Amino acid sequence: MAYSDKVLDHYENPRNVGKMDADAPDVGTGMVGAPACGDVMRLQIQVSDDGIIQDAKFKTYGCGSAIASSSLATEWMKGKTIDEAELIKNTTIAEELALPPVKIHCSVLAEDAIKAAVRDYKQKKGLI
Amino acid sequence: MCVANAVAAKASVCSMTNTEYADYFALFGLQSGFFIDDKALAATYRELAKDAHPDRFVNASAAQQREAVERAAQLNDAFQTLKSPTQRALYLLRQQAELPEETTIEDGEFLLQQMEWREQLEDLQEQADLAALAEFVRELKQARSAIDHAFAICIEDSEQRIQAERLARRMQFLDKMFYEVRQLEERLDD
Numbered sequence: 001m002a003y004s005d006k007v008l009d010h011y012e013n014p015r016n017v018g019k020m021d022a023d024a025p026d027v028g029t030g031m032v033g034a035p036a037c038g039d040v041m042r043l044q045i046q047v048s049d050d051g052i053i054q055d056a057k058f059k060t061y062g063c064g065s066a067i068a069s070s071s072l073a074t075e076w077m078k079g080k081t082i083d084e085a086e087l088i089k090n091t092t093i094a095e096e097l098a099l100p101p102v103k104i105h106c107s108v109l110a111e112d113a114i115k116a117a118v119r120d121y122k123q124k125k126g127l128i
Numbered sequence: 129m130c131v132a133n134a135v136a137a138k139a140s141v142c143s144m145t146n147t148e149y150a151d152y153f154a155l156f157g158l159q160s161g162f163f164i165d166d167k168a169l170a171a172t173y174r175e176l177a178k179d180a181h182p183d184r185f186v187n188a189s190a191a192q193q194r195e196a197v198e199r200a201a202q203l204n205d206a207f208q209t210l211k212s213p214t215q216r217a218l219y220l221l222r223q224q225a226e227l228p229e230e231t232t233i234e235d236g237e238f239l240l241q242q243m244e245w246r247e248q249l250e251d252l253q254e255q256a257d258l259a260a261l262a263e264f265v266r267e268l269k270q271a272r273s274a275i276d277h278a279f280a281i282c283i284e285d286s287e288q289r290i291q292a293e294r295l296a297r298r299m300q301f302l303d304k305m306f307y308e309v310r311q312l313e314e315r316l317d318d
Contacts, residue, residue: 035231
């Protein structure tokens with residue numbers, strides 16, 4: 001399948017690949033997987049006391065679209081508050097990357113990873 | 129057109145229709161459950177496939193030929209589903225209740241393990257160490273076997289549906305791991 005230029009760009013130059021200390025009190029970790037294709041995605045955020053995402057990292061084992069979706073998600077999350085980040089929708093990611101219908105689930109996985117990371121952070125802080 | 133053939137074809141198609149494929153296990157004369165007799169499945173499939181082969185319907189009407197082709201495809205689907213342990217597990221779950229094809233799981237412990245395995249596989253690729261790869265495959269097979277045995281128990285207990293589903297999802301990830309391992313083995317063979 002032909003990937004869009006944006007997917008290729010993120011695939012070839014993924015932003016923010018890495019790992020944070022999942023036990024750190026200011027780090028939220030989201031681990032999600034898509035059984036149908038076997039993709040695994042880890043997305044982490046480092047949040048300041050005023051609730052702003054200072055840094056975001058990801059590691060994804062999966063297809064180009066899954067890597068691009070999570071790479072883009074980390075870019076978009078930085079500088080946002082955790083509440084704003086939670087509002088990032090898979091449809092926006094899919095649109096930005098021009099994902100074909102069969103790859104929409106990759107953007108869904110990225111959205112779920114964002115939500116899982118924010119939830120993990122909120123749980124650590126006793127916010128939920 | 130040969131009447132005798134047409135009658136035989138019709139009878140055969142009708143008997144196939146009667147099975148309705150409502151239950152794949154019954155279709156192959158197997159007891160429903162996760163662990164099955166693979167050899168019996170393959171043997172029965174070969175028998176049924178002979179009867180259902182579209183070539184047997186060359187003298188039948190166009191409608192009957194179409195039905196024969198469809199039946200043969202369905203029979204093949206049923207066979208492939210039961211042949212693959214993972215597909216068999218998903219089928220057993222679908223028989224009990226709806227199961228989404230695409231879903232996001234947050235099975236933390238297992239996903240962490242997945243990440244580690246993927247990292248290990250990357251290292252193995254760089255090292256091109258066949259002995260280490262064989263050891264890695266052994267570990268994966270052990271993990272798979274443990275999942276299979278746990279699933280076989282959970283699927284029999286409706287109260288353990290959630291756990292059974294989680295285990296079947298783990299099987300899917302392991303299938304992917306084995307696929308990646310095979311690809312690496314092929315690359316290393318070259």
